Amino acid sequence: MTAPVRVLVVDDQELVRAGLRGILRSRFGFEIVGECENGGAVGAAVATHRPDVVLMDVRMPVMDGVTATEALRRSADSPPVLVLTTFDDDEVLAGALRAGASGFVLKGVPAEDLQRAVRTVADGGAWLDPAVTGRVLTTYRAAPSTARTTPELDRLTAREREVLALIGAGRSNAEIAADLVLGEGTVKTHVNHVFAKLQLRDRAAAVVFAFDSGLVNPRR
Template sequence: MIRLLIVDDQELVRAGLRGILRERYGFDIVGECADGSGVAAAVVRLQPDVVLMDVRMPVVDGVAATKAIGRVTDPPPVLVLTTFDDDEILAAALRAGASGFLLKGVPAEDLQRAVRTVAEGGAWLDPAVTGRVLTAYRAAPDVSSPAESLDVLTAREREVLALIGQGMSNAEIAAYLVLGEGTVKSHVNHVFTKLDLRDRAAAVVLAFDSGLVSPRQKPTE
């Protein structure tokens, strides 16, 4: 079971998520928050595997709540739920440490897959708005500039970076390339070190910027 904490100020949205993320599909919703003010404490108390985070909420928004989660010991990944008009806020959420974002109203199967992906250590960027969000992400003054060229990577490392860009977790990459997870983790570490990447979201951005992944390309396509 993947343990979930849902953070959204709209009861109808939370009810819809409860209907999609049921135990029969391998999910256990261990708690809900109506805004971001109590999220960090809830994470410590409930120990969720993934936090589903709205961005526009009263009192404390999703960006601030994501930052707060990042300060707890062994924080869970955050999957941000959004609408089309949240580009700059979404970019801020990614910089705050979110593992990805997903549009509200996507098919149930996509939501379930996104949750499983981030639970396994992957990143998820919804293809429908990826290009716009990446533009906002790259334009931010606090985003560090990675190495300009991918020439420092081996052919296998470039392949691994492309698969990270498609949202694959280490386990999925290992299965796709028929490698051990330890070997994949080593490749990922080499990619991060050589390109001076701080997190998986930054790796996804670089994969798109370098043309390894298309903004319209769906994960694992």
């Protein structure tokens, strides 16, 4: 039997947390191992509960979700963060990516989409809500803190480009392996080579690069 995905929920509204408890139930393959009402409590909760993924609101008292994400991601063994927000605020979501979040999903999406997003991020993937991805990436690229010389795609082999394009499309390693008829170990090696050659921090950064380079169409 597959172990449930262990989730730490961070949101200051009890009504929202109650709704997430209903969506991320054990019958669907999840376990909510802890809850926090503000970002300042996240570090201790992660140390105590060791979740597979942190589902993080952005607008909270004491410490907002972007600051909490940045603090959490300073630790090499920290779990991935999926930002959950009701705000159609491109700058906040771009800030979450810069802070190290593995993606974002808007509150109000169908339960199945939220479940898929949590599973994808827990598995080491990235999830960028397609409804706002194009705008958010425009804001992300415009920030001075992200300015750098963009590595050329010709550093990659043809196969590595295929892998990067599939990462940008939101595929997990297992899905990439199935799409390209490769072993998962081989795909992992290709992913590591892509990260090293393009100097990418994580999978979310690879998604951003795939959009920037034109390998993925933001309108898809």
